[in-house]
Amino acid sequence: MAVESTFGQPSPLLERAAVEARYHNVDALYEETRDMRLFGFILFLLADCVLFSSFIFAYLFLRASAPTWPPVVNGTQIGRLDVAFGALNSIVLFGSGVTMHFALESWKNLKTRAFNVWIVTTTLLGIAFLLGQAHEYTSAPAGLTWSGNAFGATYFTLTGLHGFHVFAGVCYLIVLTIQANRGVYTGSKYFGLTAGTLYWHFVDVIWVLLFVLFYLW
Amino acid sequence: MARVAPSAPQIIATKGIGPGFVPFTIVLTIINVAIALAVIYLPLNFLLPQESNPASDSAVGIDALFKFMTVFGSAITIYVSGYTAYFAWVFRRRPDEAINTVGVPIHDAPKLEFWWTLLPTVLLVVLMAFTIVVWKQINFPTSAAALTMEVVAHQFNFEFRYPGLSGSLYSPQGEMHLPAGKPIKILISSGDVIHQFWVPEFRLKAAAVPGLVTELNVTPTHNGRYDIVCSEYCGVNHSIMQAQLVVEPPDKFDAWLSHERVAVAATAGQVQLAGGDAGAGKTTFTAKCSACHNAAGSYDQKIVGPGLNHLTDDPAHPKLVNGDDPSPENIAMLLVKGYQGPIGVMPNRQANGLSDADIANLVAYLISLK
């Protein structure tokens, strides 16, 4: 019976049967569930992108409709954000992206000691970023408050939402570290780590956009 | 048990499209033509308010567009519902029919599908063109506005402002007057929440959004008394937020307007300036005026309005914006009436919610900016 392919690639179940027939040690069922989870996780990240882009639309809309930017509150124009500290804080986060990538690579090469070193550094850098962000909030320019004006509203909401995502990422990393050391993930079954790495890179990339939009423009 | 031979399906073929298809189509077409003629030639006052003698120039365009869509829309609806009912009846399953009868195995007809994609597209493109023509008429009037007035919506009444002698003038909230036959530009804004200024007879509406000035260009054509209706939910008494609009001949309008000007000028009166406290004035200024004026900036440092430092002793600007001397009384009059001129619009005391004490304090504070 001719079982036609779907969009050029064979239907998932056929694929699994073929994989199982050829490599007896591959757990075909796990491969399929991994594919599904990965596809679902990527869709989740795309949905999260829509969340951030809605708020970025709000920022651009309010900035376009404001007579001057940064807006004038009680007669004085709000000062610019501190680019120097912002740059430092950003590179801390981007550095944690790189160390997370090293962590996953070392796990793939079954070097668990190196994995532990890298993932702990990533977590610490993530926490450092959050502390940096807290410092940024406390020493914000005069007049820039959450309920003060449109600039404060969009700045604190967007960076706060991103900060919350970083905080969730840090908790995720801590859980991953514990699970990895408890042996939940094996050499071939480590989807949690892949998802954690993708999420962490995603959080970095969102900050690239926010850093440019708020600090450099 | 013995396997009964599978009952192969019996295909019931049909001759042509269906029995009595042509007479049925003729009947439908007659109905559609009748509706079209009725819609085009009969007055539709039961559908559109005062359709037989439209109350504004844009109403003519909008009613024409409405009729165009009604003609084609009702035709499409009648043909679709008609043929669905016809097919349902003609191809119904007869009671004595075998159990395994099956319809004609046709699953696509590219020519037919092509036409029923192209025709709606063509119809919609024609509708788009017609719509853009009427849209241009409404939004971009050819002749300049003979009268520019303002409507400011507040929670549960409309406030109408006509260009007075100096600054704005407002008539009693209830009644709005317009000269017939003249192009009018109505600038609409709101003092608190989103409202909508809608005159069903004009077929026009525009939102009154706080912090935004929307525009409505209309040339009333028929004298009469119309309702102004708020059609955007604006609070508890949204249901009773209506006002009266009187369209009258230009001479009667001018008489009314001059009468109104005299009446309002009398009530402006003098504000007691004595005892104004500069400190309280500063807080009122920060709360209500700093969004547009920079207290520390000189005249040129505009935010929306000019900077007010050295208001009374600025050699470069010896006079106020409306040409009066910067005496406390004139400043007070400016705060009372607001200002509307080339450099922008300043709301009057009513929109800013300034009490007499506020005005006295503000004048004391502004004078102190030396």
Next chain:
Amino acid sequence: MSVTAHPIDLHEAHDHIHPAPQGFIAKYVFSIDHKVIAMQYFVTGLLFMLVGGSFAELIRLQLWNPKGTFMEYHTYNQMFTMHGTVMVWLVLIPLVTGSLGNLIMPLQIGARDVAFPWLNMLSFWLIPVSGLILFSSFFVGAPSSGWTEYPPISIQQGPGGALWSLSIIVVGISSTLTGLNFIVTIFKMRAPGMTWTRMPLFTWATFSTAILNLFATVALSAALLALFFAQVFDVPFFDAARGGSPLLYEHMFWFYSHPAVYIFILPAFGVISEILPTFARKTIFGYKMIAFSSLAIAVLGFTVWAHHMFPSGIAPWLQIPFMVLTYLIGIPTGIKIFSWMATLWGGRIQFTTPMLYATAFIGTFSFGGITGIYLACVPVDLHEHGSYFVVGHFHYVVAGGAVAAFFAGLYYWFPKATGRLLNERLGKLGFWLFFIGLTGTFLPMHWLGLEGMPRRYASYETFAKAFPDAVFWNRFESVFSFFMVASVGLIAFNIFTAIRSGRKAGNNPWGARTLEWMISSPPPYYNFKKIPIVLDRPYDFTAPLPYLNLDEEPDPYPVPSEAVLERPRVAVPVGA
């Protein structure tokens, strides 16, 4: 050692059936079986529909008298707000996708369950939670500025508005996760051989709805998060004095809420595309065009949101692109309607209750679509925006479209879900009550709106002076709205009696050909012992069933069962 490559044995490759759930809780309350979750969605949806419907009846009673003396204005404002909110977010968004989508889509693609069953269970349980949050707002003053809750008025009202925002964010999370779940299921878990162009059309509709659910709903969560901050922390997103803009909320809200109306209607299209071929005993006409127009509507749905905002102060030149794009959506919708009519042509149509709803859907929905074109046209919208014409239009499309198609799907798949047939006479009576009530209630709204009756008015004395017939038409509508209440009550009664004493329905009572009719009803928790192989599209009634490897070999030419046909039929060939 020699690697023994045994021949690909498909059913062996797929025999991992996890053990059956034990105990009442695991089986019915916190179950991960997509069929049980579908039942939970259905019961919750029906309850919320009754609640939302009762708010609607209170509105109709209020409008009986132009002076509006039945309720004070504030209560009436709460009623129309809660009616809109409950019907949109607690009935239409979760119900059609959640109950029919969950029940039928996995069966139609030959899967044992959705991709992430636990996520599916979480998605359901967020709905009752959000319902509780929403109804708890009655204690602190329910929200009262319409289901759109435009700021600044929605910020000025009491704390009910904040609870409203919270509960809708929770519904948003639930439908985002359902969307994600269904996309992964349809991509990854189709039976062998079921290519994209062999999938049943209800699955196509569920797929396009899932795309909308996943990407559009998050924009709503952003808008409502911003509104929540504005309501609770006074964040000036929408406060013009402090740099914000009320238009911003309208853009963010409608960016979601127009795809939301396609989330209502796309599954309805899917249900109609399933029912018409079965009861016309004839293949669907233009399968590819219907499937791809579902996708086209889903994609175009993202681009048209500002036709809700024509007179609300956006730049005049901006109105034109949204008008043009809204017209373009009319074309794929037209293709669908014409294809359905062509499906009816040349068939052997048997008017069971689902077929009555489906046929009436074609007429009602196309009338609703045409009035949509009126509202998309900018100059005419300047007259009709915010009037009862809009209320008439969207109730024709929502009640006459999505709810009617949901009832059709309910009557069609109830035998598969419970193994019992619903009573046909009660069903037909319910159908006629529903459509007479629908026409009587919502048709007059069109000319009331054109004459100038604004929306959301608790009393319309000024309008009644300008248009004296208004009082008659409003009373006419109020009377007929109770027909619809009667029909929904009849459906509820029919369901609860049929569960126990309905006639037995075998695997395939209607003689349909899609995969869900090939297994027993109600299906076992694992759906398919062996995953079938699909060879062709299921709709050709003259060809044998295109399935291999089915658990029990069905009759290759399925025919409606005796229990379904009105009078017993003798297999007498026509004309003998």
Next chain:
Amino acid sequence: MDIAIVERGIALIASIIVGATASWQLKNELSTRGLDATATKVLLGLLVIGCFVVFFASINVLGNFAS
């Protein structure tokens, strides 16, 4: 040496190091196939761009509003 100069210095050096390692990692990843590999490549690429942005921000090419 006020704090801003120190911060800019650290950011400059760190952006060069992180940028280099990220692009090196990206080079290694280029040969891999699969959904997660493509996602990682895209995200790593954007990370490299982020490092460029921080590099130019630290040397005051981007984001100086002094003029």
